[in-house]
Each structure stands twice: as structure tokens, then as C-alpha cells.
Amino acid sequence: MEDKSMTGTLYLFSGFSITWIILFIYLFSMVxxxxxxxxQIEKISSKLEKVQNR
Structure with a gap:
């Protein structure tokens, strides 16, 4: 019975860890x-200012 409990805990921990790793990768890519x-916005803004000042 204890083997099933340890296996379930291992799966729970693995799933939890994988979820957090995926979340951090996603957040890093968003940053x-x-x-x-x-x-890009800064470049476009500076080009727009140059065009408007002509």
C-alpha cells in the first residue's frame, strides 16, 4: 500500500514541477x-518624430 502512495506522491510532485517549469519558460518568453x-515601438516613435519635424 505504501508503494502506491509513494508512486502517487512522485507523480504529483513531477506534475507540479513540470507545470512550474513550463510557466517560467512561458513568462521568460513573454518578457x-x-x-x-x-x-520596436521606440524605433517607430523616433522615425515618426523625424518625419513630423521635416
Whole structure:
């Protein structure tokens, strides 16, 4: 009976760990995308200012 309990606990821990790893990978990719978008917005804004100042 104890073997089944340990196996269930192992599966629970594994699932919990995998879920957190996937969450952190997703959050890391979102942060990278946001930084990339901020850089693109800054470039577009500076180009727009140059065009408007002509």
C-alpha cells in the first residue's frame, strides 16, 4: 500500500514541477517579446518624430 502512495506522491510532485517549469519558460518568453516590442515601438516613435519635424 505504501508503494502506491509513494508512486502517487512522485507523480504529483513531477506534475507540479513540470507545470512550474513550463510557466517560467512561458513568462521568460513573454518578457523577451515585451522588450523586443518596446524597442520596436521606440524605433517607430523616433522615425515618426523625424518625419513630423521635416
Amino acid at each position: 523577451k517579446r515585451q522588450k523586443s516590442l518596446e524597442i
